[in-house]
Amino acid sequence: MTATPSQPLPPRTAPPHAESGTVLLRGLAGRDVPAHMESAGAGRPVVFLHGLVGLNEHWEHVSNRIVDRSRRVLLQIPLLELRDDDCSIDGVTVLTSRFLETHVGGPAVLVGNSFGGHVALRLALERPDLVSGLVLAGSSGLIEKSMVSDIQIKPSRAWMERKIGELFYDKSKMNPADVDRAYKELTDRGRARAMVKLSKSARRNHLGDRIADIAAPTLLVWGREDIVTPPEAAYELKAKIARSTLVWLDRCGHAPMIERPDTFGDALNEFLDELDRAG
Numbered sequence: 001m002t003a004t005p006s007q008p009l010p011p012r013t014a015p016p017h018a019e020s021g022t023v024l025l026r027g028l029a030g031r032d033v034p035a036h037m038e039s040a041g042a043g044r045p046v047v048f049l050h051g052l053v054g055l056n057e058h059w060e061h062v063s064n065r066i067v068d069r070s071r072r073v074l075l076q077i078p079l080l081e082l083r084d085d086d087c088s089i090d091g092v093t094v095l096t097s098r099f100l101e102t103h104v105g106g107p108a109v110l111v112g113n114s115f116g117g118h119v120a121l122r123l124a125l126e127r128p129d130l131v132s133g134l135v136l137a138g139s140s141g142l143i144e145k146s147m148v149s150d151i152q153i154k155p156s157r158a159w160m161e162r163k164i165g166e167l168f169y170d171k172s173k174m175n176p177a178d179v180d181r182a183y184k185e186l187t188d189r190g191r192a193r194a195m196v197k198l199s200k201s202a203r204r205n206h207l208g209d210r211i212a213d214i215a216a217p218t219l220l221v222w223g224r225e226d227i228v229t230p231p232e233a234a235y236e237l238k239a240k241i242a243r244s245t246l247v248w249l250d251r252c253g254h255a256p257m258i259e260r261p262d263t264f265g266d267a268l269n270e271f272l273d274e275l276d277r278a279g
Helices: 056-064 089-103 115-126 157-165 176-186 189-204 208-213 231-240 261-278
Strands: 019-026 032-040 044-049 070-076 108-113 131-137 218-223 244-249
Touching: 019 089, 032 089, 044 056, 044 115, 044 261, 056 070, 056 108, 056 261, 070 089, 089 115, 089 189, 108 115, 108 261, 115 131, 115 189, 115 208, 131 261, 157 176, 176 189, 208 231, 218 231, 218 261, 231 244, 244 261
Parallel strands: 044 070, 044 108, 108 131, 131 218, 218 244
Antiparallel strands: 019 032, 032 070
16 A cells, blocks of 8 residues: 555664674683674574675665564674784684574574585584584685785775775675775775785685585575686585585675565575475
8 A cells, every 4th residue: 555645654663582782702812802793683583794805784684585584683893903813813703602602592503604604614613513504605615816916005995996896796885985985994004904814814725625515504695797706706606515505696796685685585585494394
């Protein structure tokens, strides 16, 4: 029904059991790292993990598609503020495992993009007790063209816009605010060094044949035009993970949760349906 002036739209209400706030996670460096979490809904926990320049808000549209059936949890770790041993793929994996242990309470479906997908893969291999399923979108861990391969000491905004643009097939989906944020962060020497260190640690951590040991049911959601983690990465993951399904998104790059959130949400719901039928 179309709303008229005499029939105003109802006010938007928060999802059931919604909460958000800061949680402290003790990492390899032995200090507490403040991370931001948002949780809503009830039922099977589904935890969303972002990439190196990602935010919780990038998952909002996809995660809202499942809030009526699951407990959807968004975890935002301040990756570029990490230092010492925390600033590595190993360190972020430990921080994420601590979050799952203390704030989720049971095995969860992990949904990860890029670096976040790499962390999800590591957890499926090293802490299968915390993982009931995997959803990987443009995950690193096998093949990756690093965003910082030609990083400048003092990156210009034009350079940053070009690098962020490489994540998208449809450049109109790129939010200028994300470019501004990334430019501001990477002009800070400490954050720029963290970006390089995290990226290099991920590239050195090639998972290779270990991928075949993953037992969790897995959904691969991949943009056909992804130039950061190209299609051959998806094919290799599909071949090596026994219980895996591959969904291709046409005219889509490295960030399908932003470029194709509705299709991504449909695929995620079908995957959760399969998990429900199996369990």
